[in-house]
Amino acid sequence: MAHDTDILIIGGGLSGTMLAVQLLRQPGRRTIVIVEPRAELGRGEAYSAVELGHTLNGNAARMSVDPDNPNDLTQWLTEHIAAGGWPESAEQNVPISELFPPRGLFGVYVQQRLAEARRVGAQYGSTVEHICAEVVDLQTAVDSLQLRLSDGQIVDGAYVVLATGMFPAARTAQKHSSGLNAAALDPWDVAAMRQLDPHSTVMIIGSGLTMVDAVVSLEQAGHRGPIEVFSRHGLLPHVRRQPPAWVDFLGEDHGIRTPRQLLRELRRQCRDAIAQGIDWQAPLDTVRVHIARLWGQATDVQRRQFVRHVRPWWESHHHRSPPLSAALVERLQLAGRLRIHAASFKGLEPGAKGGVSIRIRRRGESETCVMHGAALINSSGIEYDWRRVARPLPQQLLERGLVRPGPLALGIAAAVDGAVLDAEGRAADRVFAMGPPLRGMWWESTAVTDVALQAKALAARLVRKG
Incomplete structure (x- = not known):
């Protein structure tokens, strides 16, 4: 069974769904297929939780899936709660923008935004189809690409996007596993x-x-x-708190270029905040928008030093x-x-x-x-090294040289526009990646805001190519 498709998206969690939303909003007629083994789109690993106690790690004001509207989730929650949804929200006793919603509810929000985008896309003649299967291999041809699925289907398309999301260590079969x-x-x-x-x-x-x-x-x-x-x-x-705004010191000083310089200045900023009676999380929260730039301009030696010596403290303070x-x-x-x-x-x-x-x-x-x-x-977190993930697609892509490990073996290598790099370092014309697979490129490539921005940028590139 074959499908003639404009854009094939591998993975229907947050990354793949947000890319589909952005593509459906673009004028023009296009066919989109999302291959995702879960029965529902928009949930993926992170938002399939069903327990109310498993909440987002960020408050509503930080978790909008719309890069053009940072209040999108707050507005959706306001309507949802007013309609009688999530009555337990009153227990948090904070404004709606400061609520930490259950992850399962966040998945509902993402699904609703996809449904709205489907209606917009229908006006342009665009469609999105969900195939409930796992992609086990990718074959490249001169003018098309083929996905081989776990159920035996072969799906054809002009472009492929690897939106595979995260491979949690707790749920991921690993090569050379300790059991x-x-x-x-x-x-x-x-x-x-x-x-x-x-x-x-x-x-x-x-x-x-x-x-x-x-x-x-x-x-x-x-x-x-x-x-x-x-x-x-x-x-x-x-614990995540809601600190007041702090000056964007990295935006004002582009002379800070190395991880060591960043840490030295960040400590100074935090000491200044504490001396003024302000939460030290305020200066730290200004850093996120600059992480991609700082990581990108660091040398491999500096990145390795950061991962080896700083990463545990960075993650305990930042995540x-x-x-x-x-x-x-x-x-x-x-x-x-x-x-x-x-x-x-x-x-x-x-x-x-x-x-x-x-x-x-x-x-x-x-x-x-x-x-x-x-x-x-x-509870050892996420496995970013694709060489250790014993799933068919990562192993096939690596073994045949269609992708190569990213910097420090974090995810896979790609060009700035998301085009994946093969084993020889050549950028693909028709295969792209977004979200967690690009951890090595941007360091922070998993948060909702990061994924939303990548989805918008990649959708614009694909539309121009199409």
């Missing part, structure tokens, strides 16, 4: 956690935002026992936890139920009976030790 995922519970699987002895010990690998979600899941499952968290640096995400979730983690810590250990996971320990045993090495120590619990959760 962690096979032994671990999914951080978002509340139903599985309800099967545990509520007073048993649960171990968690990783202390970032996925760990926070896992703790929320355990709480909602009725777990009341000890929680032992292990991560190399033992750092927790800071902050929603207030309700952070309050839960703090409450469990104060009660002595949740403990954070600065320790590296060294592997599963065989022979455990009635639970799971792991081997760890505590920070600053040379010897390893064994820890035991009733269950283990892998």
Whole structure:
């Protein structure tokens, strides 16, 4: 079964859906096919959560999917709540712009914006079709491209966009795996956690935002026992607050070019803020709009130094936890139920009976030790290295040289306009990427605002090419 399509989008999560929205809004007639194995578009990995406790990590004012209207989500929530939706929003007791909506509700918002774009596109004669399957291979020809799907279909198109989204470590089959995922519970699987002895010990690998979600899941499952968290640096995400505006110091001083210069100046700005009685998060929040420029002009040595030495602190300060979730983690810590250990996971320990045993090495120590619990959760975050992702499409594209790893093996390499680079460094004419696969190019390429801006820019390029 073949489809003659203008634009094939691989992935129907936030990235692929937002690209479709932008294409449908453009004048002109075009056919769009999104290949996404989930039954629904617009949710992807991040927004398929069903528990109300799994909320966005940013408040509504920061999470608009419309790059031309930063208040889009706030306006949608205002209408949704007024119509009787999400009655639990009153519990947060803040203005709507400062609400942290459930991720599942955010998925509904994205789907509604897609439905509206479909109606606009229909006026131009444009259509979008969802094929519920997984892409397992991509074949290139002179004037067309072919996708081979898991159900045997072959789909033809003029252009292909890799909008594959994120590969969470907890749900991603990995080459050379330690077997962690096979032994671990999914951080978002509340139903599985309800099967545990509520007073048993649960171990968690990783202390970032996925760990926070896992703790929320355990709480909602009725777990009341000890929680032992292990991560190399033992750092927790800071709670996200709503600081006042701060001067855009990077916009005023383009002499700051290296990661070291940025950190030195950022620390100075934060000290100045604290001295004035202003939240230190205010200066930090001005940095995001400059990240792509700073990362792009850094050398590979500087990038490697940043990833190796600064990244854990950057992520704990920059990728902050929603207030309700952070309050839960703090409450469990104060009660002595949740403990954070600065320790590296060294592997599963065989022979455990009635639970799971792991081997760890505590920070600053040379010897390893064994820890035991009733269950283990892998909250080690996102796998950006496509060479480690044991899915058919990434492996096929890498093995045949159609793509190559991005800087520091973060995602895949691409030109500035999103055209993917092959193993020889040549830019493709008809294959593009957006969102998380471009982590190595822009560093921050996963947030809603980042994806929305990329979708708008790429849609304009594809329309010009078409």
